[in-house]
Amino acid sequence: MTQTTAPAPVAAPAASPAPRARSGRVRRLTGTDRLVLGVMIGVPTLIQAVLIWIPTLLSIGLSFTRWNGLALSDIHSAGLANYRFAVDEYPPFWPAVWHNVIWLVFLAGIATPLGVVLAVLLDQKIRFTRLYQSIFFTPVMLSLVLVGIVWQLVYARDEGLLNNLLGTAGTPSAVDWFGDPHVNLWAALVATAWRHAGYIMVLYLAGLKGLDPSLREAAAIDGANDRQTLFKVVFPAMRQINVVVVVITLIEALRAFDIAYVINRGTNGLELLSILVIQNLVGEGQVIGVGSALAVLLLVVSLVPIVAYLIRTFRRAD
Amino acid sequence: MNQSRRTLLKSAVALGAVPVLPALAACSGGDPAGAPENSKATSLGSGLADAVPKSGIQAMVDGFQRSSGDTVRLNVMPRQQLIDNVSTYLQSNPEDVITWFAGYRMRYYAGKGLLAPIDDVWEKVGKNFGTGLADASSYEGKKYLVPNYNYPWVVFYRKSVWQQHGYEVPATWDALLALCARMKKDGLTPIAFGDKDGWPAMGTFDYLNMRTNGYQFHVDLCAHKESWDSPKVQAVFDNWKQLLPYQDTGALGATWQQAARSLASKKSGMYLIGTFLLQELTDKAVVDDLDFFAFPEIAVEGTDAVEAPIDGFVMAKRAEKNQAAKDFLAYLGTGKAQDAYAAKDPSNLQTAADADRSTFSPIQKKAAELIANAKSVSQFFDRDALPAMANNVMIPALQSFLKDGKIDIKGLETQAKTLYASA
Numbered sequence: 001m002t003q004t005t006a007p008a009p010v011a012a013p014a015a016s017p018a019p020r021a022r023s024g025r026v027r028r029l030t031g032t033d034r035l036v037l038g039v040m041i042g043v044p045t046l047i048q049a050v051l052i053w054i055p056t057l058l059s060i061g062l063s064f065t066r067w068n069g070l071a072l073s074d075i076h077s078a079g080l081a082n083y084r085f086a087v088d089e090y091p092p093f094w095p096a097v098w099h100n101v102i103w104l105v106f107l108a109g110i111a112t113p114l115g116v117v118l119a120v121l122l123d124q125k126i127r128f129t130r131l132y133q134s135i136f137f138t139p140v141m142l143s144l145v146l147v148g149i150v151w152q153l154v155y156a157r158d159e160g161l162l163n164n165l166l167g168t169a170g171t172p173s174a175v176d177w178f179g180d181p182h183v184n185l186w187a188a189l190v191a192t193a194w195r196h197a198g199y200i201m202v203l204y205l206a207g208l209k210g211l212d213p214s215l216r217e218a219a220a221i222d223g224a225n226d227r228q229t230l231f232k233v234v235f236p237a238m239r240q241i242n243v244v245v246v247v248i249t250l251i252e253a254l255r256a257f258d259i260a261y262v263i264n265r266g267t268n269g270l271e272l273l274s275i276l277v278i279q280n281l282v283g284e285g286q287v288i289g290v291g292s293a294l295a296v297l298l299l300v301v302s303l304v305p306i307v308a309y310l311i312r313t314f315r316r317a318d
Numbered sequence: 319m320n321q322s323r324r325t326l327l328k329s330a331v332a333l334g335a336v337p338v339l340p341a342l343a344a345c346s347g348g349d350p351a352g353a354p355e356n357s358k359a360t361s362l363g364s365g366l367a368d369a370v371p372k373s374g375i376q377a378m379v380d381g382f383q384r385s386s387g388d389t390v391r392l393n394v395m396p397r398q399q400l401i402d403n404v405s406t407y408l409q410s411n412p413e414d415v416i417t418w419f420a421g422y423r424m425r426y427y428a429g430k431g432l433l434a435p436i437d438d439v440w441e442k443v444g445k446n447f448g449t450g451l452a453d454a455s456s457y458e459g460k461k462y463l464v465p466n467y468n469y470p471w472v473v474f475y476r477k478s479v480w481q482q483h484g485y486e487v488p489a490t491w492d493a494l495l496a497l498c499a500r501m502k503k504d505g506l507t508p509i510a511f512g513d514k515d516g517w518p519a520m521g522t523f524d525y526l527n528m529r530t531n532g533y534q535f536h537v538d539l540c541a542h543k544e545s546w547d548s549p550k551v552q553a554v555f556d557n558w559k560q561l562l563p564y565q566d567t568g569a570l571g572a573t574w575q576q577a578a579r580s581l582a583s584k585k586s587g588m589y590l591i592g593t594f595l596l597q598e599l600t601d602k603a604v605v606d607d608l609d610f611f612a613f614p615e616i617a618v619e620g621t622d623a624v625e626a627p628i629d630g631f632v633m634a635k636r637a638e639k640n641q642a643a644k645d646f647l648a649y650l651g652t653g654k655a656q657d658a659y660a661a662k663d664p665s666n667l668q669t670a671a672d673a674d675r676s677t678f679s680p681i682q683k684k685a686a687e688l689i690a691n692a693k694s695v696s697q698f699f700d701r702d703a704l705p706a707m708a709n710n711v712m713i714p715a716l717q718s719f720l721k722d723g724k725i726d727i728k729g730l731e732t733q734a735k736t737l738y739a740s741a
Binding site: 071089092157180267268288 | 401568739
């Protein structure tokens with residue numbers, strides 16, 4: 001991360017002659033500057049280390065042990081047993097992986113494009129555009145509990161809005177949106193799209209608003225139609241935002257959690273990796289070794305897009 | 319929601335951070351000295367946070383403060399929070415007396431030395447409790463729990479519906495299946511069922527297991543002294559398969575409260591659930607129309623065993639020397655204290671023998687008799703077994719069984735081996 005690399009120039013001159021490339025920049029800093037910079041960068045780095053990196057390393061360590069969470073002397077080495085258990089013997093594991101993949105495909109294929117389309121539409125000079133923006137963005141601001149209640153009202157088998165609109169409520173042919181494991185994943189995905197599209201919309205809209213209007217004017221003068229302007233001029237110019245949107249979509253798919261958890265605590269067709277981690281690490285079902293192993297697996301998977309993104313960012317910064 | 323790459327890192331790692339908390343707590347170790355022996359102050363950590371039970375606990379605290387002159391500091395926390403964090407809580411700075419449960423959940427923490435034995439309290443209140451309750455409060459010959467109340471799991475039905483169709487209480491498994499078939503023909507859902515939350519199905523499993531294999535097998539299986547990969551466990555699921563078509567097929571999408579409404583609205587013929595059903599159904603016309611019977615016999619021990627989870631109080635290890643805490647516990651074991659609680663929350667049954675039973679409704683009287691006549695009292699699967707086994711293994715396994723009638727008992731055994739080895 002950027003902070004961790006930054007303190008070097010501050011400390012360097014004191015110990016040894018600074019590398020020539022940096023010396024010009026460093027010399028301009030006064031003593032106070034250095035102090036302020038050191039504190040401002042050092043404190044967040046310390047917090048990161050204490051709250052994130054140390055626990056991460058401890059977790060990785062614990063994933064190779066068997067521990068009941070009580071006395072430290074109860075920690076026993078378990079080798080790779082927890083990983084073997086998670087991958088081979090824990091029935092919800094592979095369904096969870098599969099559901100995360102479906103989640104990703106759905107977000108990338110439907111929800112994100114939907115958000116982009118909304119943004120492009122609302123960027124036109126239509127009336128009440130701010131009202132529409134607010135409406136689409138509202139789900140992003142709602143708390144987890146409220147989201148759960150809203151979708152409970154929609155999906156409940158007998159009392160729910162959806163089945164009542166379909167006219168099947170109370171009859172045997174009523175679709176059990178939350179209980180039927182073939183359906184509930186899609187019900188949850190629709191609910192997710194409802195939030196995700198609004199979020200992407202706001203991001204994208206901000207990008208569109210920030211776009212230099214002369215670009216469009218130039219395109220118009222050159223005789224491009226709306227479609228050509230959008231695909232050949234606007235999208236390429238929005239490259240930065242596009243990357244952010246892709247990364248966010250990936251991250252959202254990997255950390256998918258809340259809606260499935262609210263529906264039925266992520267069981268019966270709604271298994272997700274993040275939920276398995278929670279089930280095994282927090283609360284009654286705590287099995288620290290297995291839960292840590294699951295968390296490490298999720299971390300490794302998550303690191304792939306993060307590292308890819310960071311490499312991209314740094315390369316551009318250089 | 320706030321997304322950025324760093325947030326993801328944080329959340330991914332926050333998950334990893336959790337197991338560290340108990341370790342840190344273990345380091346701090348709380349106040350080793352505890353309160354002095356002649357203390358006049360004690361404290362109660364209560365997981366009964368809903369309005370009704372909370373007022374019941376308050377009534378008990380008030381009663382003790384009045385009669386003894388000691389002061390009780392009451393700390394109310396959400397029930398799930400207490401359950402989820404109990405390891406950390408017991409190791410850090412717990413209240414002296416804590417609301418807790420009988421069964422494996424008590425024995426496990428007693429075995430780890432986090433609870434204090436309270437045999438001296440039992441010398442005073444022991445005569446109030448029969449052998450079933452005494453056994454449920456013991457671990458390796460020492461008492462660790464003062465029971466407050468319990469409630470049995472039974473099969474509820476509406477009298478008017480049964481009269482209308484001329485149904486009779488089934489005493490045997492075959493009679494139950496025949497009754498179910500008849501109800502189905504009459505257009506009813508024979509057995510109301512809501513298992514969205516996962517735990518209610520354990521009630522059906524426990525009864526089928528105890529009726530098929532006996533009480534001791536239930537206890538040993540829950541403690542993993544018996545293997546899951548055995549013909550006995552298979553027999554339980556074979557029996558269940560016969561019952562499955564008669565249980566509400568929408569169970570996986572419904573909560574137990576929704577299933578209760580199905581019984582109340584006369585759509586279902588019966589409902590296997592704890593008597594806490596009466597907290598949910600409050601319409602007097604419905605309540606007066608309710609009756610219940612014990613789960614019918616199948617193969618062994620008739621209907622000797624009753625599933626009746628006991629809620630009570632334990633003492634934290636560090637309060638061992640606090641006389642006020644012991645006095646408080648002794649008070650909690652009296653009929654007087656339990657009556658004070660029951661006056662506020664009448665849906666449960668006081669356990670003390672000298673409690674006032676004259677205010678019981680007919681259903682409560684019948685439930686109390688059922689427990690009194692039971693030869694053995696089980697505590698429900700998630701209290702009798704390792705919580706991780708109940709939560710992480712049984713819930714998905716039973717839910718998948720409800721889906722397609724298939725169960726992988728070999729898989730249950732491999733998972734049980736790993737989880738119990740970590741305990």
